[in-house]
Amino acid sequence: MQQVNILFLTIVLLTISTRASHYRGGSFSWTIQNVSNNSITNQTNIPARITQRHSWRRSLGKNHFCDKNAIASSGLIGEGELIGSIFTQNTIPTKVQCTDFNEQFDYSSREISTLVTVPMRNIIEYAYQGCCWIALLPPETGSAMNLIVELQIGNVHLIRITRADSDGDHLRCRWGRSEKNECGSICSPKGLLKADPCELTYNAT
Structure with a gap:
């Protein structure tokens, strides 16, 4: 197109x-x-x-x-x-x-x-x-929001992130960038993010 x-x-x-x-x-x-x-x-x-x-x-x-x-x-x-x-x-x-x-x-x-x-x-x-x-944050900290994904300690987890586009354009994933002020105080998160397909590998050990 x-x-x-x-x-x-x-x-x-x-x-x-x-x-x-x-x-x-x-x-x-x-x-x-x-x-x-x-x-x-x-x-x-x-x-x-x-x-x-x-x-x-x-x-x-x-x-x-x-x-x-x-x-x-x-x-x-x-x-x-x-x-x-x-x-x-x-x-x-x-x-x-x-x-x-x-x-x-x-x-x-x-x-x-x-x-x-x-x-x-x-x-x-x-x-x-x-x-x-x-x-x-977990509920015991006083937050009103539960964790989005629960992981078992001691395992390496693969989290697949759903992507969609209304007219079929190709989408890729990336972390927010601190130099662009995209991630506030949570920049440099733990885990390996794959751009395409959008998958997060997280070591919960």
């Missing part, structure tokens, strides 16, 4: 060093909008659609609470923003209409797609900037 060869868009998550409380994580994806080959040749910019999804602790307060009434009335939840490296669309708000919630696991979520115009033949980065990630 020709569009893939002329535009590189990198989307990362930024962790902020702060007291964790209510941000439960999120994901981003992007697609190039349909344009003709002739218009690509004659243009310096191209339309792209950024899709983002975030979740927060539902019980925190009204800015993060979602229920059926909030969905029906298009209630806004969330905080923070997407920070971009291009002047034409350098910020995208993340406080938007809630789309779903879960009472048992105490989270509210929302998803939105935004059309942006980006320059061709450039490397472009978008990153979520906000605060208050819930700590990935």
Whole structure:
């Protein structure tokens, strides 16, 4: 697909060093909008659609609470923003209409797609900037979030990380980079991460 060869868009998550409380994580994806080959040749910019999804602790307060009434009335939840490296669309708000919630696991979520115009033949980065990630700690430490993966001590484990892309683009994995402020206080984690396929080898000895 020709569009893939002329535009590189990198989307990362930024962790902020702060007291964790209510941000439960999120994901981003992007697609190039349909344009003709002739218009690509004659243009310096191209339309792209950024899709983002975030979740927060539902019980925190009204800015993060979602229920059926909030969905029906298009209630806004969330905080923070997407920070971009291009002047034409350098910020995208993340406080938007809630789309779903879960009472048992105490989270509210929302998803939105935004059309942006980006320059061709450039490397472009978008990153979520906000605060208050819930700590990935065992329950006995007081965290409201359990471990994502439980491992048996004394064994070497292979953890396969699921990847998906809406239009079939090839995806690879990497650790967050401290020089780009992508991993806060948890840079240089233990384990061997394979980029493709996305697999984490962890020695729990």
